[in-house]
Structures are given as C-alpha cells and as structure tokens.
Amino acid sequence: MLFQIKSYLKFLWHSKNEHGVHSPFVFSLLTKCFYDKKPKPEYSILNNYRKSLLENKNFIDVTDFGAGSKVFKSTRRQISKIAQTAGISPKRAELLFRVTNYFKPKNVLEIGTSLGLASSSIALGSKESFLLSLEGCQNTQSVAENLFNKQFPDFNFEFVNSEFSKFLKDGLANSCDWNLIYFDGNHSKKATLEYFDLLLPTIDNDSVWVFDDIHWSSEMEEAWETIKKHPKVKVTIDTFQWGFVFFRHEQEKEHFIIRA
Template identity: 75%
Template sequence: MLFQIKSYLKFLWNSKNEHGVHSPFVFHLLTKCFYDKKPKPEYLILKNYRKSLLENKNFIEVTDFGAGSKVFKSNRRQISQIASTAGISPKRAELLFRVTQYFKPNNILEIGTSLGLATSALALGNTNAKVTTLEGCPETAKQAQLQLQKFDCNEVENVIGEFESFLVPENLRSKTYDLIYFDGNHSKKATLAYFELLLSTIHNDSVWIFDDIHWSQEMEEAWEIIKNHPKVTVTIDTFQWGFVFFRYEQEKEHFVIRT
C-alpha cells in the first residue's frame, strides 16, 4: 500500500491533462473519449450488471492461479463479495466502454474475465465486435457466462482454462486483435510473456490496455520495458491503466494523463 501511495504521488506530480498534450492523436482521444462527460444509455446497463452481481448471495468455488498457472488457492466465496472487491470499478467500466466505442475494434481479447464486469463494457462498446475473454477459474467463468447472457452480451466467446494454453504461438499465428485488455496476472514475468507472445497479433491501429501498471515495483518495471519496446510508439499512463499504441506514423512519445 505504501508503494502505491508513493507511486500515485509521483504520478500526480508528473501528470497532465489535455492542455499539456501536443499530439493531435492523443489530444483528440482525451477530449473526445477520456473526458467525455455526456451520459450514455449503456451506462445504465453497466450499472445494472454490477447491481445484479452485488445482490447475488450465492457461493462458488473460486480457484486462484499462481506463477505458471499452478493452483495455489481454492476457496468458497460469495459472488457479491467477488463483485465488490475484484474487477473493474464503475468509473473504469464507463471509460473502457468509451474507449471501445471510440476505436470501434472488431476483434477484442480480454485476459482475465472474472465476473465479466469489464467484458460487458467491451461488448457494449461495439456490439458488432467479437470478444474473446479468458478465465482460469471454471466456476467464476460460468457465472460470467450466465451474467453476460442475461444482459444480451451475445458476441462473447468465453475460453476457460489456463491462459498459457490459449496464448501459444501456434494458436495466435493467424489471429489479429484490434484491442487487448490485460487483467489476468499482475506479475512482471507473466505480463512481459503475454506482451511478447501477442505482438504477432498487432496491426498499426491496435490498442492495448494494461491494468494495474503501478501495482508493484515489478509491474512498474514491466511497464518501463513495454514503453521502451521498439514496436511501441505511443503510451499513456493513467495510473490505473497503461495504454499502448503501435502507430508507425506517430513519433515515440510517452504521456502521463489524469483521468
């Protein structure tokens, strides 16, 4: 916790808003998407999706995975408790919806479904998109599937199993993703492994979002390595998330932005 407080104070010191940005691409993204305050009808769906989970008092067997996807803990947890402590916040869900609506990605990959709070934002952001979401825990994935169906998020493919079983070169070779949301394993080793594996799926307009880039010193180190990769041109650090772009026409720049 102390590490995150120090990181946040450093972030505030270095951060800017749209007035400190001279890149037209980033300025437009901030003003038309990040800072868009207009109400959206989809926000009510996201709110009701969350409310439905928070009111669900059923228990499920939750399996957590450690390094290398080895099981290290399995316990019974209430669905409402999982929804209140894990997954994306309401504000972030709305931002993820706006980002998806802004870029209009057709093929989306989410690493870490949990109960589908972020998945629903991705699916609602572009209802014509194909969303593939990965979840290691079978019971959690099952609840997410039921919840997504309940709220008519029908273009979602739920892949249940270890992330490493899906994220293999032979499986990714023929795939291209317009947007990838990384929220499955907050370790430096796993984050960088997924980053390297998925580089084969990028194109000029691909958008990657990494969750919890300031979660730990390891995650900050991973973020610095990602920023400096030769294929990465533009990054945006919003403290909670790190946005990565691969646009060849853009000068290499890194932005620290308050949202």
C-alpha cells in the same frame, strides 16, 4: 499499500491533462473519449449488470492461477463479495466502454474475465465486435457466461476457461489480429511480459492494448517500463490505473502521463 501511495503521488506530480498534450492523436483521444462527460444510456445497463452481481449471495469455489499453470489459491467466496473487490470500478467500466466505443475494434481479447464487469463494458462499447475473454477459474467464468447469455444474447462473444499462458503458447490467440486487448489477468512482471511477447504477432497498426494495475507493485512498474521501451511500441499513456499502448507506425515515440 505504501508503495502504491508513493507511486500515486509521483504520478500526480508528473501528470497532465489535455492542455499539456501536443500530439493530435492523443489530444483527440483525451477530449473525445477520456474526458467525455456526456451521459450514455449504456451506463445504466452496466450498472444493472453490476447490481445483479452485487445482489447474488451464492457461493462459488474460486481458483486463481499463477504463471506456468501453478495453482496458488483456492477459496470459497460469495459472488457479491467478488464483485465488490475484484471487479472493475464503475468509473473505469464507463471509461472502458468509451475507449471501445471510440476505437470500434473488430476483434477484442480480454485476459481475465472474472465476473464479466469489464467484458460488459467492451461488449456494449462496440456491439459489432467479436469478444474473446479468457478466465482461469471455471466457476467464475461460468457465472459471467450465464449472466452474459441472459443480458447480451445477441452479442458476438466467447468465454474460454483456460490458463492464460497455455492458451497463448498454444497459438490459439493467433487466429486473427486483435484490435484491442485488455490485460487484467496475472499481475506479475513475468506473466505480463510473457503475454506481451506472445501476443506481439497479432498486432496491426491500429491495435490498442490496455494493461491494468501498472503501478500495483515495483515488479509491475518494471514491466511497464520494459513495454514502453519496446521498439514496436510508439505511444504509451499512463493513467496510473491503466497503461495504454499504441503501435502506430506514423507516430513519434512518446510517453504521456495523463489524469483520467
């Protein structure tokens, strides 16, 4: 916790808003997406999805997986408690909706479904998109899939129960270019960089990658620094909670620290 507090204070010291940005691409993203304060009808749908999970008092056996398919924790937890502690926050859910709505990606990959709170933001943000979401825990994934089938029966999505590294190493994610990837799985340096390398062949010029918890630990900050320096990465945006990565060939290599 002390590490995260220090990281956040450092972030606040260096961060800017749209007035400190001279890149037209990033300025447009901030003003038309990040800082869009207009109410959206989809926000109430996101809230209802969250409410249905928070009111679910059933218990499930939850298994978390580390890198290399190693099981490191298996516990019995209440669904409502998982939604309170492990899910994306309401503010972040709305931002992810706006990001997806802004870029309108054709194909979206999510690494780490959990209960589908972020998945619902992605699906509502671009209803024409195909969403493939990976989850290591079968019971958690089943809760999300059942709720999705009830609330979004007409959306084009597939939930897959698999250990992330195995799925990616088997090449099962290389069947298409992923226009948006949301990384919210294993928050370790080794796993994050492994996923990054395995998915690089799937990028196109307009791909958007979003990494969760880039300041979670010193290891995650090291992973973020490595990603920023990669020669194929052109623009990165640090919003403290998330790190945005863009591969646009026409852009100069720039890094932004933005309050969002």
